[in-house]
Amino acid sequence: MRRALITFLTLFVLWVIVAQSNHALAGSHVYLFLGGLMITYAALHLPLRDGVIAVLLAGLLSDATTPVPFGLHTLLFAGAFAIVANVRDHVPREETVARVIVALLANLALFLVFSFALIGRGPAPGQVWPRLIVDLLCSQVALALVAPWFFALQGRALVLARVERDPLT
Amino acid sequence: MPPKRFDQARPFLTLIVIVIAWLVVPVVVKTFTRASFIELQAPITVAASYARDLQEYWTLRLHSNSELIEAGRDLARLTATYEYSVQQNATLQAEVARLEELLKLPAYANYRPEYARVVRRDFSGWWQQLTIRKGRNYGIPVGAPVIFSGGVVGRVSEVRAYTAVVELISNPGVRLASVIEGETQPISFQGGINATFDAPRGVIEFVPLSVFASAAMPKRLVTSGLGGVFPPGLSLGTVTKVEPSADGLFKSGEVQLDPRLSTLTEVTVLVPLNPE
Numbered sequence: 150m151r152r153a154l155i156t157f158l159t160l161f162v163l164w165v166i167v168a169q170s171n172h173a174l175a176g177s178h179v180y181l182f183l184g185g186l187m188i189t190y191a192a193l194h195l196p197l198r199d200g201v202i203a204v205l206l207a208g209l210l211s212d213a214t215t216p217v218p219f220g221l222h223t224l225l226f227a228g229a230f231a232i233v234a235n236v237r238d239h240v241p242r243e244e245t246v247a248r249v250i251v252a253l254l255a256n257l258a259l260f261l262v263f264s265f266a267l268i269g270r271g272p273a274p275g276q277v278w279p280r281l282i283v284d285l286l287c288s289q290v291a292l293a294l295v296a297p298w299f300f301a302l303q304g305r306a307l308v309l310a311r312v313e314r315d316p317l318t
Numbered sequence: 319m320p321p322k323r324f325d326q327a328r329p330f331l332t333l334i335v336i337v338i339a340w341l342v343v344p345v346v347v348k349t350f351t352r353a354s355f356i357e358l359q360a361p362i363t364v365a366a367s368y369a370r371d372l373q374e375y376w377t378l379r380l381h382s383n384s385e386l387i388e389a390g391r392d393l394a395r396l397t398a399t400y401e402y403s404v405q406q407n408a409t410l411q412a413e414v415a416r417l418e419e420l421l422k423l424p425a426y427a428n429y430r431p432e433y434a435r436v437v438r439r440d441f442s443g444w445w446q447q448l449t450i451r452k453g454r455n456y457g458i459p460v461g462a463p464v465i466f467s468g469g470v471v472g473r474v475s476e477v478r479a480y481t482a483v484v485e486l487i488s489n490p491g492v493r494l495a496s497v498i499e500g501e502t503q504p505i506s507f508q509g510g511i512n513a514t515f516d517a518p519r520g521v522i523e524f525v526p527l528s529v530f531a532s533a534a535m536p537k538r539l540v541t542s543g544l545g546g547v548f549p550p551g552l553s554l555g556t557v558t559k560v561e562p563s564a565d566g567l568f569k570s571g572e573v574q575l576d577p578r579l580s581t582l583t584e585v586t587v588l589v590p591l592n593p594e
Contacts, residue, residue: 169366171439171441176580177515178512178515178516180440180441205336213352214355215445216445216485220348223340224340227336234329235326235327235330263444273521277490277511279513279514280513283514284514
């Protein structure tokens with residue numbers, strides 16, 4: 150349980166950073182979405198129970214602060230988590246590059262599902278896609294830049310909380 | 319040790335259990351969970367906004383005395399202009415009240431202005447909203463109009479203990495009754511097109527065929543005051559394009575909204591004094 154809470158705390162830090170970045174980028178009408186990063190480490194490294202708890206808490210946090218049907222983030226994160234957790238034995242998960250690629254793919258899938266779920270509310274759905282594509286590109290670039298640091302943060306946080314061994318010792 | 323096939327399916331079985339649990343959990347529990355997570359993150363968001371204010375304060379402290387004197391002089395001139403406007407406004411309000419009394423007209427709704435700092439801006443392609451630093455603690459009601467110097471910002475969509483969420487007029491879900499300035503026929507306005515590095519835009523429908531507007535000859539769109547919370551005459555944006563709609567009975571068009579909508583730092587909530 151402690152492992153799940155520590156992981157959730159790191160996801161909360163990521164959520165705060167992304168929210169503040171989006172606040173600063175609002176003037177340029179660019180929006181970052183890093184949902185893929187929320188689930189990757191938990192799905193690749195944590196035991197199933199701890200990973201699910203951490204991801205569900207992160208989904209609830211995202212749902213609470215956005216004007217979407219409550220549970221949309223939670224269920225999408227849970228779905229993405231299940232898929233990544235299912236294939237994790239086939240992924241070289243100790244390599245940062247592999248983790249980043251998994252995060253990028255998960256983020257792409259979540260972004261597209263999210264867009265199809267929400268795009269129908271506007272007056273001209275077709276005209277929104279150029280904006281969404283720019284947002285997706287920016288999000289993927291930001292994710293690729295942030296992911297190595299964030300995975301290291303999650304790993305170190307678990308070591309500091311003494312729920313995992315330091316790989317250097 | 320469980321069979322390998324079952325072990326591989328465990329993540330999906332867990333997902334199915336989560337989905338079923340989500341479907342059967344009572345709404346009360348979901349509402350409580352949502353409120354808990356909102357209040358969990360609220361202090362962080364508000365603290366970040368206070369940190370930004372402090373940063374701005376120290377930036378302003380770096381200005382030289384001569385710059386401050388110059389700014390003070392400009393401010394004094396502006397204050398003198400506004401004092402004159404306030405006097406004129408008082409005279410006009412007295413005249414309106416006298417005519418309302420004389421003609422037995424229903425009085426316009428009165429509002430109390432509540433100024434609030436913006437603590438968070440969300441400008442995605444899916445939604446546009448602001449979080450402000452005042453909520454139930456200042457008596458902000460759901461649905462209250464929110465304005466700034468450029469016109470309408472949006473309306474309060476959610477009120478929390480110390481913060482409130484404002485749905486912007488550029489949000490796809492927002493619909494308002496509006497009129498072209500100087501005309502009387504109501505038009506339907508809806509937000510929703512927000513291109514990157516460009517001003518937000520909205521669309522108008524049910525525009526009378528007699529209305530003409532283009533980028534070279536734009537027309538101002540204002541609130542109509544009909545069937546909603548917004549007082550009449552508040553600026554929504556500029557109509558830059560109208561063309562006949564498919565049915566040929568009306569026109570539809572595009573509205574350019576104020577580009578400052580996405581960089582607001584302070585807004586005014588109009589709190590109704592006699593809510594009905």
